[in-house]
Amino acid sequence: MAGGFGTGKTTLVGSVSEIPPLTTEEVLTQASVGVDDMTGIEDKANTTVALDFGRITITPDVVLYLFGTPGQDRFWFIWDELAQGAIGAIVLVDTRRLGTSFPAIDYFERRGIPFVAAVNRFFGECLYTEEEIRSALELDPAVPLVFCDARDRASSKQALIELVRHAMSRLPVAS
């Protein structure tokens, strides 16, 4: 789950996870300094970033982990790790602050990681049509856009299902 601060990442994780969302932190290590824009935050030798996560046991052998972490530029180092072996990402969109979703969309697009954009209705009825939001986000037509309420389990589950379907649609056709 990516998206700016306060877009509902933790809420979404919590609504579908079988365990209460856990929070841990990642310390900004030296390795990430090179890719981190320190402008304005120079005083942060020991910056940490919160990482929320939950789990869904699919079968005794398969566990799906849900990770939510801020989609700000300076936190991409954690996404570089999360993106490995990930099915994909849900980018949560708050229509009042579309700009906070751009970095995440850009990140996943550039790396070819499957993602869906999910407009969180938590903030009230959405005033825009799907077309308007797509065009404002400059979403590739192939990228699904879903409307969800991150507080609602069925709705969050549907967003996850869309993501898995989308990831499957991008697999090479079995010969």
Place this chain on the structure above:
Amino acid sequence: MSYDTWEGDDESEAGRLVPLYILVNGRTSPRNTNLDLATQVIARPADTSRLEPEYREIVNRCRNWISIAEIGAYLHRPLTITKVMVDVLLDQGYLGIGSPAQQKIADRRLLETVLAGLERL
């Protein structure tokens, strides 16, 4: 003569006398670079009495398969430290590791399993 008193917060994790970086000899990354947040580990039968308490705590958490991220969350340790400590324990045979995380999921059957599982929720 007065004693200096230190009321600072260098033991924010209650009772911590040793900084975390000492526990990992100042290492900042695991030797096994395949370890990631979702890597699953499990305790192997071993006598843990000679381990430092912080390491023993990890082994005790690993009675069942558990991810590195979960260990960090339950024990309130930063992930970087958790990863290095798990690496040490793997190296010394206290923990076993599950199948390594895939770089990319391109397994249709696995995705179908996940999809079916989500639909059952």
